[in-house]
Amino acid sequence: MPRILAPLLSAATYARWLHLMIGPVFVGVVLMVWPGIEGWSRGELLARAVPVDAALLGLAALVPATRRAEGVQARLLLVPDRERDIAVEPSRSWADRRRTAAWLVGRVLLGGLVGWASVLVPATVVDLVLRPGTAVFGLRADGADGPVRAPLLALVLAPVLLFGLGWLVVWGGRLQLAMAVRLLGPSPAERLAAAELRAERLLERNLLARELHDSIGHALTVTVLQAGAAREGGDPEFAARALEVIEETGRRAMDDLERTLALLRDPADQGVPGVPGRGADGDRDARERPGIDRLPALFETARAAGSPVEARVDVPAGALPGVLSREGYRIVQEGVTNALKYAPGEPISVRVAVRDGSLELCCANALRPPSARSHGGSPRRGGKGLRGIRERAVLLGGEAAAGVESGDWVLTVRVPLRLGG
Template sequence: MRPFFGPRARLRWVHLILGGALLMPYFLLASVVVGAVNDGADAYSSLPAMLTAYATALPLAAVSALFPPARPMSVAAVRMLCAVPGELLAEGPAGTWAARARTAAWWTTHLGVGAVLSGMTLAVPPMALVLLGTPFFAALRESEYELYPWLSALPGRLIAPLLGAALLVALALCAAAAGALLARLAPVLLGPTPADRLAAAEERAADLAVRNRLARELHDSVGHALSAVTLQAAAARRVLDTDPQFVREALAAIEDTTRRTVGELDAVLGLLRDGDERAGPGAPAPTLAADLDGLLGRTRAGGVEVAAEEDPGPVGDWGRLPAIASREAYRIVQEGLSNVLKHGSGPVRLRITAAGTELEITMTNPLAAPAPGRPRTGGGRGLRGIAERAALLGGRAEAGEHDGGWRLRAALPLGTPSGDAR
């Protein structure tokens, strides 16, 4: 009997009564309309007039449910009172006319069925109590026989109480059946539409893109800095007693690297915290024009020989590159040099050229044999990040063994050169 009289059935019953209460304003308005049409006749004076007012109230309720806030209110009530899993219901206001029409259908069904059950809830218990008490109270029996003559026709003293109990059970069964019906209809009428699912998928994709971008920025900036600082510190320690000048240069490079990385980290954390590129006081994203020379200098200070060839070509100057291409190109060069610091060996040959409508980056270096007992660090995220950066701009990138060494190549489309590389 739990499905018919348990806590879930009782909550659904409350939900139906709430629907009946919500229909009352529409019913009162419809009763005024019915009274005006029937020359002022009361809508409560006869059953046909009441049914007419009821039938008129339902379209009014449907029209009011076309407004977007109707769906969140209905979903909240269903989730709380009908025990429908939240993942089956849509979130937020209805954004399309199809979703609004489905919400209107739900609203009309809820209020219409709820009004009928509310009427039964008001009428059946008093009648059942009368039937239960009729055989035992003569005064009640005489007064009720006057109101309900058919009671006097019931044979035996136990027929009326049994009929009263049956009415109460029937009311509970009707409430449970109506509640179960609405619980089944809720995912159909209040569930996410294809447009809702598409919007949710786009939101998840946007969140994933932001997370991937933050991961790339942290990996490229912080990862490169740690690799460079580690190599510079190791080189300085080896020549601490024999080459003080080199040690001073290495310490200066370490200081500059960490200072710049703190600024970049602050900017990335500002994005993570506030979700806005303008958030946080961190340093602006590095570019080829402003930061390539410093990157090469810090790498050389770590003891890696780098031979760089730069050819802006028709662009004329790296400062005229499109801002996004300049930033992504810097990060690609930075990650390539970071891989050399961690896994490869010098010398490094770097060539950056602007040919036609593409910016081409080529970096080659000899392959280094793995050091005995030294595990390889990193999990290939850097190369994957390079490929993602190039793909986001519509370019391409590849890395692998070539002619006995290691080669990284990337091509980024330039579009129309810009004079603003910020």
């Protein structure tokens, strides 16, 4: 019983009823203008009004703003469960205009049907109760055609008619909502564009997450190692040097964090001169991100953390595209960070070279003996850092591999110099 009565008591039902009644109001206004409501039978009025209404609605659908207005009205009065199902954008194509025209005609026809019933049923109930001689479905309320008496007939038929009208409004509103989702909802092209936009934003978020993981993760690893070494060393000079490294590493991490947060600002600010972004002045931020030329400073930081670094960078000046230089730096940075984290104090070997049209990066470090490994010093098995490296390599059209080789942990990455080629 509650499931039957709940829709009749819902505020959404009466909001949709109001939306449905706009249709017959429009038809009534048109009829009063032309051909008028006097001197015509009901059939003649319909025969003349339908073509005029359809023509007016078709002309209205040609106006791009009509689709937007109908979408806003449908969202407010049809109370959809998911508002995204009904668009509030103006018409951008002839397909949108055709769908808008179909919606306008359909809502007027459906609204006319519900509006006619909304007038007829209450009037019939009033006649049934107050005018005993009224015939309803072949029965007279005064019982002239049978043994049914007026009070009993009114008691039975009046609630049934009102209940039927209520459910006609419920189903009319639901049908109207389904029509709105179908005809005012985003087109397949719009849905595809929206999906592509969501995928692009997700990709951007993943890129930003990798930037934060690599830069801040490296800074925290170096900071923890330096602080621990300074505390246990007992040498004031070494402690002062450790503090210098911590300060410099923290400053670089703050710079990286500021650049990353700049990318999260309102997209409307992108491209405005003087505002960090990726528009007309946006390449400045990209150039400020560290590239291959900043690797010596990275290696010095690792050495200061207590891990000897043997590095060979064989990359001619200007040989790398900017994005490849920046991503190459992040890959090497993550490799060095992993070495510091999982094998602190062990030698690190780094090779960066351009060969056969590709950028090759290799980072290797000796594994700590099993007896010297702590819980955090166990071999890596595909954490977020390695997954981020693989994602960077794939996005650049290359490949990455990591694993144990001859007692060393070896990370190798190879990406083509011609992106997308």
